Amino acid sequence: MNNWMTYAAFILYFLILIFMGIHFYFKSRKLEDYLLGGRGMGSWVTALSAQASDMSGWLLMGLPGAIYLAGMNQIWIAVGLIIGTFLNWIFVAARLRLYTGETGSMTLSSFLGKRFNDPTNSLRLISSVITLLFFTVYAASGLVSAGKLFESMFNIDYTTAVVLGMAVMIFYTLLGGFLAVCWTDLFQALLMVFAIVVLPFIAYNSIDPDTMTKAFAAKDGTFNPIPQGAAIAVILSIISSAAWGLGYFGQPHILVRFMSVKNIKLLPRSITIAMVWVFISLTGAVIIGLLGIPLYKELPTGDEEKVLIYMIRDFVSPYFIGVLLAAILAAIMSTISSQMLVCSSTLTEDIYANVIKPKASSKELLFVSRIFVLIISIIALILSFDKSSNIFQLVTFAWGGFGAAFGPVVLMALYSRKATWYSALAGMVVGTIVMLTWYFTGLNKYMYEIVPSFLANIVVMFIINYFKPNTNKDIDDEYNRVQQYLKDGYTPPNKDGEADCCN
Template sequence: MDKKIWIAITFIAFLLSFTVVGIYSATQKQNTTNDYLLASRNVNPWLTGLSAMATRQNGGLFIAGTGVAYKFGCAFIWIPIGITIGNYIAWWLIFKKLRLVSQQTDSDTVSSFLGQENLGQKNQGRLITIISALIIIVFLGAFASAQLVAASKGLNAIFGWNNQLGIIIGAVIVVAYCFSGGIRASIWTDSVQAVLMIVSLWVLCITGLIACGGFGELWSKLNAIDPNLTNWIPGNLPWGFFPFFLGWVVAGFGVVGHPHILVRGMAIDSADNIALARNIQVFSGLVNSIGGLGIGLTARVLLPDLITSNDVELALPNLSIELLPAVLVGLMLAGLFSATISTADSQILSCSAALSQDLFPSPVHSYRKAKIATLIVTAVVLAIALTANNSVAALVAFSWSVLACSLGPLLILRVWQKPVSVPVAITMMVTGIAVAIIWSLGLNLSRAIYEVLPGMAAGFIVYGIADFLIKPKNLSQE
């Protein structure tokens, strides 16, 4: 039988296994908006941790991350290390209080949490809710489209399918997951997919290392290709290593601006279980990142022509075809699809929540309306993916930074229950976006310091200036 047929059979078998998990999760659901969006705040910490890892480490690792490791070598490792440190700090400082305060304020969505009433300012947060919901729909939607592009690249590399076909297949699967049980189905399937991601990455990493003749041979061959590939410190950094590394630590902390990950902290069964969920997702994510680095390095040795003749973001699927038997190629493709779909379904659910609950709320939360919003958002994401640039790395990096810079500082202040007036909150969000865009596209300084650092700092500076100017006025009135 043709190798591609065996690959397809294995791939479909894994997809069906995910579907079974999603269908089973639907037996636990309640037909309420709160259950569709937050799984009734009753998610096991192990499922929360694994799901958060799968959602955070998406097609960006399988496609973009391995491609960056292929191109730049060992120095890539500082990006996931920095992100891991920042991510750990965010879960340690923010997520437990987020779980508590979001329940106290009866906030089912991130936008409603950001727009929660200030002290004595009843109904003043509506404009904050609307603007933050628009930011989520636009930029998280673009992020989700990057996942569909990543999935299509894997299908194209292995089966030779048209990229548009892969994007459409991914969108159909996302809708099926979302409709089967909302965020519960997303979290349950994400957890299974997280295990598959780890297994598939390390199967290919170890196979690639053996094909290179072991670690020592890999190191020698990388040195022969380009000595820079074995340098642990990135070269030609405009401002040196420390600002570069600090930028990626803050990028990891920027998870506080990402609704599809924040919602997992809001949905966990108890705030006391946040620490366990944090440790699970941080450790498993770091294991994945090391596997991704290994794949990129071995692909550079085994597929040297990829640097000039093809797209380096295809290093992982091409290496799979080169080294693995059909069944394991199917496993690898399923792992790639798991990484992309586990993120895309979460992002689309967050966007549909912003659309149905925050932009167009109704006196009584409508479960049916939330599902209709999911269809609408998926259609928009599909359109973006079909027309967008094919660089997954660019889409992921830009969307991540804008969400972190616009929503992150305000969310931190809300978690710590600091009063923020409507004008100040809006100015913080707009300033964060503007600084991120100017830093990245205008000044082209992202390689010196990733734009999340200056963008989030700008938001806090706006708050600090406003707080300084308002407090003296209040004191004088007293």
């Protein structure tokens, strides 16, 4: 697999990322530019950046590996993700854009603190800690993906591979911030969907029909979407897999894309683009996993998540190997860079500017934000040195954590007049505790931890809001203004007074 064309494709890919980092460095002169792109993102960039940062290396490595191992009974994860993606765009995107603009919030933590007018600052600080905790694990999963990719491609040491992947990602994120991350995401999303469409056709045409038939017949239940077992176990398994969709309402790296869109009138177009991309990508990933069964009857333990890499190595022309492998790296880097930037945003706005130095200048905060990108990257890098880490399991843990802690709170913030800061804080803490308890006691083998923790969070909030609802008139007036903006389809001007447009 090592040839000059493969290296050339990767060098070109890296040069594009580096160019974007340098280019957007000169456009990110204010903190809002660096963290949110000046709230001026268009429909294509918003849509594809949100979805590329969502799927990560899990799409091209984790999901095909799960399908290869267990067959179509893993399809419910993809179904849940498609439904969750759609509901997130429909019910969260526009309201969150308007509400964060109204409150002048640049992070999810600052939005929650300002939306509920928390006088203690506890909501903002605790949500920041939760963000940093789960994103560090999430970013580590991406680096594990990058390490395995480079190791397989170039036969280099795993640790060296991880460091190399992180170095490139740090460069363009550190320089260009949100604008660089989103525009590289657009490029990377197109590269990903190209790979996920082309590779199944190449692999399918490389398999003898009789070999394929025998391989599927030998693996009982490959095409059966219903898991085997007792009825109650089957139901719990399907719910557990489909519940991945609940996680969307609480993912900061996806929600921040909604916060950055130029005008809510652009969102219908963004929704269409996003859903087409998601459907094609998930379908392609499932097909790749299925085709791996007749192609590779017994992969070494731990290599199941490399099934796509093996296909590229064995069946793709040398002229395209580098391009398709770059697509895998694109999936990985689009998510890691987004997560690093969200962590940096949280540390800068919610901790440094909010607690440590409230009167810091915009120039100082911009510098501090870049330093935090570097620090979080190093921590994630250290965690990723464990080569035995399973990408799918790491993503499952972090995804469930965000969904449990933030999902119900975000929905309540956008849809409930009665919600208060103490109900939000209680729900967030209870959801996180239930999630961690469920996971570390091993109950997740019966049900994905996001289900009980999401329910615990929202039940706690409902109970508190019922007995002690919001009575703050300012909060109620703000809620009414946002509802009116939504009804009128109007996006108020940015904080600097520059009117939004919707071209």
